[in-house]
Amino acid sequence: MAIKPGRLGVGIIGAGKVGAVLGAALRAAGHAVVGVAAVSEASRDRAELLLPGVPVLEIPDIVERSELVLLAVPDDALPGLVSGLAATGAWQVGQLVAHTSGRYGTGVLAPVKAAGGIPLALHPAMTFTGMSLDLTRLLDCTFGVTADAPMLPIAQALVVEMGAEPVVIAEADRVLYHAALAHSANHLVTLVAQAAQILGEIGVEAPNQVLGPLLRAALENALASGEQALTGPVARGDSGTVAAHTQALREHALDTSATDIVDAYLALSSATAVRAVRRGLLSAEAYLGVQAALGMDDGGAPDAQHPQEPTTEESD
Template identity: 35%
Template sequence: MKPSNSLLSASARVAVIGAGRLGGVLAGALRAAGLDVHGPFGRDAAVPTVDIALLCVPDAAIAAAADAVRDRARFVGHVSGATTLDDVDFSVHPLQTFTGDETPDVFRGIGCAIDARTDEALAVATGLADALGARAFRVGDAQRAGYHAAASTASNLLLTVLDAAEQLAVTAGLPSADARALLAPLVRRTVENWADAGAEASLTGPIARGDEGTVARQRAAVAGATPDLVALFDQLCGSTRELAGRTQEEAA
């Protein structure tokens, strides 16, 4: 096997292993970028000899998947945000959420955490990110879990908060679809403010104003309509008070 040294060359052969949400979208995007892409393959499929094997499998399956293709690829990488490089040569983690229906340009302009065990493998990871139009930044094994926790908080855990907001709106008489449509502009503006200025500068509402009477009425409403959300509400209010306190200290 004489793999191309240029990742961006059409002769570079890439196998995508894992046909889930990300695997299909990633294979399509790399193919649209001009690479010779094979797959996405299922985990038990026969993978051809390639330059790069890119594992889009669950974290727990990475070791076995890497071992299965090691003799058929010069470089083996995974797309996990949290898993170390113990079983692979490099990692490429697109900092985005995927449903599986995205177009190839979904990667353009997003962040992409990369790392590698050698300079040559790092060039491969960087080249893949560049081919996707993503912004590569390096995250080492020691920082990987913390980085992925940040990503999960910004996406997965955020959905838990938004689901709670939807549930509360429903108890106030709004159908779920209407609740999402009405709350979405508020969520978008909040995120835009945070992106522009950070959380401390963007915080508004009764806790920021010190209006604990309003917070108490909110809590009573939560307890009456959706008691299973009280613990989440209390935790969020406590953390928001700490955020408001930091804002006041900086203003003093």
């Protein structure tokens, strides 16, 4: 099967939030979606919404009919799916096979390459709802792309066609890349939920209205200025306030059994102090005061005498 510079017949395996959205984006770019594998009722409904008229087919039929197979399945299911299809001789020479996993590069698609196919890793750095509004989110989205050097332009072109921006990630860096995204986006949701819980418990009727403007401003400032945008009691070295927070959250944990909130506060405050002193935003003395207020056993301020100067790249 020759690689065509024009439109491709695309098969989608996995009509979850990611697969259905990317299938719709490829379809909007002029590619023909020849089939979709959707097992659950929710997946079938999603496929009908975002890929109307596309037949729901069995996985072997999709692979047989497709020039580009998009594997949008959970990370842990990906290796078994790829090797299982290889065992049946399903992969075709010249066939493009792309997965959407952030964790894996193209190594997981080794059976595809062995069969003469072309492995690609295309991971959208975005959280999806599985609704049509996700298509507009792709316009502000980047994809972590990994492929063999001769095939990298193909991966990049597919991402651009979907309206997004490709960023090349080395095979060996895929797990760290994905960890960075999960650490930021997933834990942000947890932090917001924890803060909203506390506000709700003390009688604030609309926690989201209180948190929304603050968090949006903090995120925008952090993206624009990096750690130079850091504010708050840890950055100021206000150990008395940090101690008061710690005590109040410990009491809250005893009252509610919500120990995850105080644990997160302690861990992140300590990490913030470490990064602040290394960037020269916090003195060694203030750093030790903050760690003491947190009840942390710290032998000294890391790099306190030689803090790292912020670079232009880090601050942008």
